[in-house]
Amino acid sequence: MRLDERDRPLRMGEGRISGYLSIALGTLSVLAVLCFMFPDYLTTPSLRAGYNIPLMRKLLAAGMIFSAGFGVLTFILNRQKRLGALGIMLTLLAMYLGGSSVQVGPRYDAPGFIGLDWFILDLLASAATFIALEKIVPHKRDQPILRPDFWHDGRYFIFNHLAIGIFLFLGVRTMPSLFSWTINADLQSWFRTLPGVVQFVVVLVTADIMEYATHRAMHEVPVLWRFHAVHHSVERMDWMAGSRLHFLEPVVTRMAVMLPAFILGASDTPLLCYIVWAGFQAGLVHSNFGLEFGPLKYVVATPLFHHWHHGSDREAIDINYAAHLPILDRLFGTYHMPADRWPAQYGVVGNPLPKGMWRQFLYPFQRTPTNIVD
Ligand SMILES: [Zn+2]
Ligand SMILES: [Zn+2]
Structure with missing residues (x-):
């Protein structure tokens, strides 16, 4: 072939x-x-x-x-x-x-x-769910499942799933040694007495506040932007596109996002529900799923909300940082989601990133990054 x-x-x-x-x-x-x-x-x-x-x-x-x-x-x-x-x-x-x-x-x-089991199960579940959603209500009707750069993002999907052991080691395992001073036994035992739903909501809200802060920093601090630009180099959105992340980005963001749950000592079930929900929403917001969710789109992050974050039009620059709750962007003045339209195009203005996963890994460390324009 x-x-x-x-x-x-x-x-x-x-x-x-x-x-x-x-x-x-x-x-x-x-x-x-x-x-x-x-x-x-x-x-x-x-x-x-x-x-x-x-x-x-x-x-x-x-x-x-x-x-x-x-x-x-x-x-x-x-x-x-x-x-x-x-x-x-x-x-x-x-x-x-x-x-x-x-x-x-x-x-x-x-x-x-190596997280081979996580790779197999997440690939099966994500492919079955999101390909079905994208076929039933597509946003871009003419975009095929195997669109250009699908295999490129697939490589990121494989790498980031297999490297889960490294992420967990660097994130969850180093967290106790770095942040043990934040632990208060009384606070943790009180938090665990709260109903599971309340714990889930608190974990979700605090995680998204951390996500908002780190995500906004990655856009506004030039040296951090060079890492995050890899994620924004996506030009065609679908469930696989969200996998395109510089190797170091999930290490930092996952640690930041999980820090409040770690300090609060959340119980296992609400924590697991949060992790499953966060994984599902990450796939959903990048997907080529055209449903606009009515008034719900003002409450939870949807494809329309996050597609605007990936837009390369002038009006779409540095907006919609939240991963779960658009209200955070409203509170901090970075909300932008026109009700009647989607962004016209996606990507980094000027296409400064090289092609290929390994070259994109090296991109933030290069003094004068190569300017390869499509
Ligand atoms: Zn971003
Ligand atoms: Zn994204």
Whole structure:
């Protein structure tokens, strides 16, 4: 397959959709089997504790059946046989390694881990949810799922998910040593007596105040902007676009955002609900989902709100910093969301960023960054 074919819109009956699905599910099946074999090295400890293993085995079996099925369908359509063959080979490899009845590997007490399980589960859940939303009510009707730069942002998605161990190590694990002086046992035990819903709301509001402050600093302090500009170099918005983040940005922002919950000592369930909600909303606000949510759009951050943040028109510069609550931007004078239209274009004015993930990682550290204009 020629490289430029990857960016061509997908059409039904060509065999490319079934071919890609077969390869994607086959790859995820192989990776899932490896997670079963080497849990200490490849899975996220906090997730591992809550897994329902029989359910995970059923999910893996379903992935393999669909991978093989889509592979066969590609052959029936009599097109793109190489895609179908690759998908079927990956399914056979997953079966060879043990398939859905693979033995769970021994404990090694690994010093670190790669978040392969988080990558598989988040990719499946996000793709299923957001591709459906983007197809049902698209904002840009003519934008294909595999739009230009989709694979570029996909690389960020993979990297940032696999590096979750490093993020957790740098963020959550170093937090106790850096901020232990902020802990007040009386405050924490009082906070834990509050109802879960109240704890969730307090965590959400305080996290978003921290998000607002760090996000605004990244726009207004020139040296920080060079890191954050990577995220703003996105020119086509969809659920995958939000993954484009400089490696160091999530390390700093996640630590800042979780700091109030850490000081307050929030209970596990409200904290988990916040993390799930924040992950879902991050995908939603970047997605090519055209629903405007009526009056709700003034209460919670929606695609319309965050698309304006990514706009490159003059009126869209340095606005809408909140991740969850637009009221913060109203309070601090940075709110901008015309009710009747979306931004005309997205990206960084002048396109100063280089192409490619590794070159974008180096961009903030370069004295005279290369000016590559599309
Ligand atoms: Zn921004
Ligand atoms: Zn964004």
